[in-house]
Amino acid sequence: MIGRKTLVKNAQRLALVSTIALSVAWSAAADDKTYRFDLESMPLGDALIQLTTQSNWQFLAPQELLQGKIGKAVSGVMSREDALKRLLAGTDLTYSIDDDGRVRIVPVKTEYQTPTGSEAGRSNIDPSQKVDGNKKGAEPNKTMTGELAPVELEEITVTGSHIRGARSASPVFIYSRKDIDMAGVASVPQFIQTLPQNFGGGLSESTSGLSAENNADLNLNSGSGINLRGLGNDSTLVLLNGRRLAPAGLGNFVDVSMVPLSAINRVEVLTDGASALYGSDAVGGVVNFILREDYDGAETRLRYGTATSGDLDDIQLGQTFGTVWDDGHALISYEFQTRDPLDAADRSFSQDARPLHQLLPKQKRHSAFLTVGQNLSDTVKVFADGFFSVRDSRQIRTSSFSPANFDISETEQYGGTLGSTINLSNDWQAELVASLNQSRTTQENKLLDETELAAPRIRKSGTWSIDGKADGALFRLSGGNVKLAAGGHFRRDTYTNSDDLKFNRDVFAAFGEIFAPFVSEENRAPGIERLELTIAARYEHYSDFGSSVDPKFGLLWSPIEGLSLRGTWGTAFRAPLFRELDESSVQGFLFGDVPNPASPNGSTLLALALGGNADLKPETATTWTAGIGFQPVGVPGLSLDVTYFDITYKNRISSVIALFDVFINPRFASLLDFDPDPAFLALLGSLPTSGNFAPGFSFTDAEVLADERESNQASTKVSGLDFSGSYRIDSDVGAWTFTVGGTYLFKNLEQLLESEEAADVLNTVGRPVDLKLRGGISWGYQDFSTNLVINYVDSYRDTRATPVAGVGSWTTADLIVSYNTGDHTDSAWLRNTVFSVSALNLFDQDPPFVTSNFGHNINYDPNNASPVGRTVSFQITKQW
Structure with a gap:
């Protein structure tokens, strides 16, 4: 925990930085x-x-x-x-x-x-x-050529800044509704898997029950999270309309499969640490789902998809109604989706799996979203939205260690916001928003004859918050107006389960952001077309573990037209999860005669502690990026971008299980306490879940304690390049666009204990590979459009085998074709209707062979590949 003097000093530094730093929209x-x-x-x-x-x-x-x-x-x-x-x-x-x-x-x-x-x-x-009704001698909003109605003005914003109209030096990818449709996907998790920056390992329906890597075994509801940079699902911040969502299951990830795809307006992906802006979890980046609200009319979506091999049908229905009036708007959207399970027997590469085993669960989901906004006056606007989603999942799992059984779960997610914006003088605006979000997971296991293996377990997570901020111009430089955003945040997080275990924490935050254009088009000079500086900082205090202060700096320089150089540096953190702090899970074990070469008699009486740890501190990270964007004036239609990123992630929370080699292997040295606290040993001995395997001794007799509870000992270092390029050519037969994007990782160093050497886990089974690519060619002519996409995952190694085995690369192709009838027909049923056909994994490429050691014998790596095969879908989108 940071001391009071340090906090005061940091606050003084922040105030000084905020005073002298510059920013502007x-x-x-x-x-x-x-x-x-x-x-x-x-x-x-x-x-x-x-x-x-x-x-x-x-x-x-x-x-x-x-x-x-x-x-x-x-x-x-x-x-x-x-x-x-x-x-x-x-x-x-x-x-x-x-x-x-x-x-x-x-x-x-x-x-x-x-x-x-x-x-x-x-x-x-x-x-x-000018358009200023207060100017002496001027008629309100009167021009020489006509009359303009009085308006209150707002600037458009995107993820990466609290300031309206400001731009971030961090890389931000914005995917429009059309981008999502032209990807040919049926759900949010499928779209996320198309992002090269996302790692498929972790908590997802593809790894649930099939992998023990990346905490995939903690996926209690067969949900799907986001795992930017492969740092873990809990190290990517997921937002819905800029607000936090309650985590699912054990409170360890946000289940994005609960978000209705048809309700999404756009997806904004910030691939940089952003705790200075958003607080905890934004280490690998931020994904913000912006839902639709500005729509006047009705839209119906019908989609049917099926795998060409096996029984894997996917049906989706979406209906949206929206209306807009002079000073307000309202929209309601509903989506239903159901998908069959995928049997291992339907895939040739998984024929070795045990009978009845399923690679993907059966999923059924209902989702609804409502939003409304109203201007109460020329300066005050109120808005509200609500969201409800329920998803049922059912999957048959079996292995060489357990009989076939149903893993069944139901997940409910609901929430809403109520807020207001007030336009103040001099282009300042204030905003106050209250948010509530709840997640409820019910999990049960049954034999195939529906006999319960255990009573159903219920887990609930919740978060409610109040956010207030104001932003506007401070003063003007020759390059533009200097702007400031400042505000505060209060949040309460809760977690309960059916064992009457209850956790809650209060979070208070204060933040500020300044953005300055030293040079813009207004004062540009040779060699300096644009120069912008961003400074942000956030202070957060948690009621259960302490505080964190995180700054961020960004600089953008354009030396010539079409070329921009940018860089960012900042710190980020992740607060401990409730399950990691939970000491009710602590267990103790006492072992006699554990081999110890340093002991006079060659052995030691050892006490072992497992479980949660209430003394955990937050994980901390330092992130920086450097990027180049190039849109050459002499080559219209060409756009290139490269970003280098570097993440040093320390104090990571992990646990390592060591037993009879704890004194022999030097990597476990940091786990050993040769002067254990007698009170803690007595506590271990008193726990009903503890076990004594040293007859004649008690826990207080232990000579050494191996503390293998959750601890802040691990670290990760990841670096690499994100790159993208596009080139558009207009011709008499339509517009052609060539695109390529990808991520190349230089290293992925992992260190689980302070006393061991860091190991590079890049290009190994269950971990990220060095190169992922996604590129293609799209063609549009009048109302026709096509998109051919190539996906590539590089080869890697299976280091579990002796000798080390190679895992082949994987290349798949997707084809999406659509036609918009527009107003080319007199039929009311066909007018303004888009017909789309998509074929994902067009050539039905099997995933690379990997020998399975999880007891399932599925023979592929679910962290880096999908078993679905070729799927063909047909979609109709009708606007009324």
Whole structure:
């Protein structure tokens, strides 16, 4: 725990840094350059985000103006203003650019006359009559060419910053609704598995009951988590609309299979440590699922998929209703999905498995989402949302160690938020949000004749929180406005189970973020097109273990047009899980005559302790990245990006079981206490779960204690490259886009105990491989679109075998084809309908052979491969 003096000193340092650091939301003036644009028709808010990404242009836009409006498709090389004009066509919106270069999206009255020529799309605002009703002599929001209704303006934000309109120097991947649809997947876990930065090992339905690596054996509900960089499911922060979700099962991971795919608007993936922004768990990164809210109409989705070998049918139904009125919006979405189990006997590579064993469980899920927002006045907006999902899972498991039995679980997840934003003076905005989220897991095991092997067990996790923040401009530099975001957070986390075990903790946090553009388009010079600095810090205090202060710095420099260099450095942490702190699980064992070469008689009376540890401290990490983005002006349509990342993760919580070799193997030296506390030995002896295997002795007679409880001894060091590239070519027969993305790991060092040497576990069974690639070719012509994707997982080694055996690489192909009828038909049933066909693992490639030693004989590595094989799906999406 950090002492009071240290906390005060850190607070003083934070205050000093916040005073002298600089930040601003980017607001770029219009220019005469041309850019390559590739925007599909989509909700206008999403389209503006894409326009920002493709042209480095930020907008001031009131959310209520964007609701229910669809941006037009924009494709080709043109100026930013021409692109914005095309995007806004038919929306009854236009834009203005004030003397400070700020681009404002504003409504236009029917008498507004669209300018022509080079000023097309821009409001010709008299400098003496800006959009400011308080200016002396000016009529409120009156322009020379027409009348604009009064509006309150908001800037668009994405994951990675608390400041509206600010950009993060950290790498952030944004996947739109179209990206998700064109991946051809049926569920959120399937989409997550397409990300090269995600490791399939850990807690997922693919590893449940099939692997003992990466805590996969702690998956009580056959759920699926996210495991960025392979650091563990509990080291990736998962958000829903920017809010934390309650973990499932043992409280050790967020089950993303509970999130309805059809309700998602976009997915934002921050692949950098972010505890300075979001607190605990954001070590490997942050995944934020943004659900739909800005929709006017109805949408029906029907999907049927099946594996071409075996009985693996997947059926999905989604229905969305949305409405938008002048000062508010509402949306409700429902999704149902059911999928059959996958029998090991249906796969040739798993024919050695025991009879009846299933590789994937049967899953059935119902999900519903509701959101509503209302402007109470010109300055105050209130919003609320609610989410409920229930999933049933059933899987037959059998091994050489146990008879065939049903593993059955039911998971419920529900929650909601209630909040308000208040627009203050000088573009400042305050926000207050209360959130609640609960997860309930019921688990039971039955023999095939439905005989219960044990009574059902129920586990509940919950979190409720209150967040408040304010952000706005502090002052102006020559490069733009300096902005600050500051706020506080209070959260209570809870966990209970059917054994009446109860845990709770209170978390208090205070955070601040500053962002400064020293150089922008307003004051650029040769060799320095843009220079931006970001500084953030967060203080968190936990009621059960102490405090953490985490800073983060980011710098972005563009020396020439089209080239950007960026870097970040920060610290991150993960709070101990309740199950890790749980001392009710402690067991003691007493052994006599344990071999000890250092003992005079060659043996030692040893006490052994296992289980949780209430004295655990948080895991800590130092992360840094360095990246290059290149969009050459001379090669329109080309975009390249490379990011180096380095994560040093210390004080990791783990337990190592050692017994009769504890004195012989030097790696176990840090576990030994040669002067054990008699009171602790007496406690071990009194526990009903403890065992005495040294007749004639008691625990207090032990000469040495091997403390093998959970401890902060492990460490991990991961480094590598993320890379991506795309190139678009427009032709008379459509637009062609070539993409490639991947991750290459240099090392994955793991050290479980302080007294052992770190070992590189990269490219071994059950661990991440060095290279994962995903690339493809997409083609779009009028209302047709196709996407051919190639997935590659590199070869690795099976170090469990003697001699070491090789594991082959794995290459699969996916093909997705879709057609949008648009308004090309007079049939109301067919108009605005998208028909899609997808074939995943098109050539039905089996996963590489790996000899199984888990007692299941499935003969593949479930951490790095999928047993599903080729699946063909047909989907209809109808907008009413």
